[in-house]
Ligand SMILES: [Zn+2]
């Protein structure tokens with residue numbers, strides 16, 4: 001035997017069958033809730049031209065600067081594993097001219113993203129996001145509905161979360177504010193951290209993301225963009241807030257919540273959970289009316305959010321998963337070769353009619369088979385021995401209440417069917 005190649009790459013992990021139930025429950029619920037709001041699923045490639053992300057996310061960001069999985073493929077093309085999906089979805093929207101006809105397009109996605117981040121607890125280099133995008137409208141009700149969709153999904157998973165909102169202005173009002181912000185920052189430049197000093201000139205809004213303790217007193221005193229909105233942006237923000245109120249959604253105004261790129265306009269929001277500690281954002285989203293043009297398309301207003309599935313799953317209680325955990329309705333225990341063939345035959349028929357059945361290829365004693373049935377949390381065990389084969393009557397045992405009785409095969413099937421009906425109610 002050679003070297004055992006039994007390690008994932010650093011920062012990568014397997015999601016094993018025993019934890020997958022919680023993932024499936026979140027994904028299934030997302031599909032159901034998003035469908036209620038009219039979002040349709042889109043699946044884009046996990047790999048795209050590097051330029052797509054460099055342009056849409058911004059060369060100045062940590063994501064593009066330090067964290068992307070970028071390499072040259074066999075055609076010597078620079079390609080990148082997607083670090084997020086909004087750029088891909090908007091690319092797909094443009095490539096497939098979904099804007100034709102001028103309507104609103106609502107899309108959602110579920111899938112893996114890739115960032116070569118510094119190793120830290122709870123951060124994975126392949127991580128999963130659920131996200132939604134609404135393209136083709138700048139109506140403030142679309143912003144409120146987007147937020148509502150995300151919140152209803154979290155609620156349906158039993159997660160309590162808080163909504164933070166802000167407006168980051170537009171191409172008309174932001175430049176003036178940015179001048180003001182830069183002036184303020186220049187006054188304190190020597191006292192700020194290295195990142196802030198760099199951002200002060202290149203991407204001033206990102207100063208608000210700084211977590212360095214010594215920067216905070218200065219950041220606290222900076223002017224807020226929400227106090228410098230133009231009439232249209234102020235109107236949009238206040239309509240969006242009324243829509244939230246009408247939907248019965250509580251929010252907190254977060255004047256420091258910003259997104260650093262030019263094409264991000266107006267609504268910015270986050271949904272946070274106190275249960276997550278300092279890295280508490282579950283959902284981040286906002287409006288990006290200029291993104292389509294950045295990617296060479298026509299002007300198409302849009303907005304979206306992305307939700308970190310790895311973090312969400314961490315918040316789900318174990319017991320929520322039990323209903324999703326796979327378990328056989330019937331475990332077939334057999335003694336001897338002819339009984340094994342009979343077990344396979346019975347299982348095959350029942351499986352075709354929708355019942356989850358299991359038997360052990362490695363069957364040892366009856367006792368060891370019963371042990372396995374218990375471990376798999378089977379609901380019933382059917383015992384097939386020489387006697388049973390001859391009489392074509394089998395003993396069935398409920399592992400829930402240890403009741404045991406005899407059945408013919410047709411009785412067995414109607415019994416399992418009745419059980420399944422009971423479960424469905
Ligand atoms: Zn404005």
Ligand SMILES: [Zn+2]
Nearest residue numbers: 193196210215
């Ligand atoms: Zn700083």
